Amino acid sequence: ILNVEQSPQSLHVQEGDSTNFTCSFPSSNFYALHWYRWETAKSPEALFVMTLNGDEKKKGRISATLNTKEGYSYLYIKGSQPEDSATYLCANDYKLSFGAGTTVTVRA
Amino acid sequence: EPEVTQTPSHQVTQMGQEVILRCVPISNHLYFYWYRQILGQKVEFLVSFYNNEISEKSEIFDDQFSVERPDGSNFTLKIRSTKLEDSAMYFCASSDSGGALDTQYFGPGTRLTVL
Numbered sequence: 001i002l003n004v005e006q007s008p009q010s011l012h013v014q015e016g017d018s019t020n021f022t023c024s025f026p027s028s029n030f031y032a033l034h035w036y037r038w039e040t041a042k043s044p045e046a047l048f049v050m051t052l053n054g055d056e057k058k059k060g061r062i063s064a065t066l067n068t069k070e071g072y073s074y075l076y077i078k079g080s081q082p083e084d085s086a087t088y089l090c091a092n093d094y095k096l097s098f099g100a101g102t103t104v105t106v107r108a
Numbered sequence: 109e110p111e112v113t114q115t116p117s118h119q120v121t122q123m124g125q126e127v128i129l130r131c132v133p134i135s136n137h138l139y140f141y142w143y144r145q146i147l148g149q150k151v152e153f154l155v156s157f158y159n160n161e162i163s164e165k166s167e168i169f170d171d172q173f174s175v176e177r178p179d180g181s182n183f184t185l186k187i188r189s190t191k192l193e194d195s196a197m198y199f200c201a202s203s204d205s206g207g208a209l210d211t212q213y214f215g216p217g218t219r220l221t222v223l
Contacts (some may be wrong), residue, residue: 031209032208034211034212043199043213043214043215043216043217046211049209051208051209089151095166096143096153096201098150098151101150
């Protein structure tokens, strides 16, 4: 099992502000990195699968970058909205070794 | 849009009892998984299943656990004799192919409470 860490554990953002947070993972034996968005009482929703160093993915106001050499990925939320409030999970490996998540709360 | 479903949403059981958690994966998916999240901890991989057999399992998945695909649609996780420490949220997931690049689609989870 590969250790995946996420920081910060939680953050509060004012509506309209942009934010970002980190997922770090061992850079050796890297397969792919997955980002999920998880709202309470709902299924975790797949956001991105990232594989190549320098990869950048975008979905609406959410984007992610990947650095496999140094073992980190950033997730960015531009112009945060209340509906962005959720826990964002990253996971490595096909067996999905998850980080603990970053819980984002967007204040109106 | 196709989705993974799980039943029940919440199961309460007495220690030592058997429980079966049920999942209906996305219909054309071939790979199936169970994960769990103990309150306050990370989501942990339990087992993956393909072609009617276990392809990988974690050290958590001991002899008390078993999985089965009893028919063409259901995928079940059985815990033979539940312990207090089995209390967790159990997630089923499915994917089209089993590679690291393939997206796994998750169900909403079953919250298991062992008393």
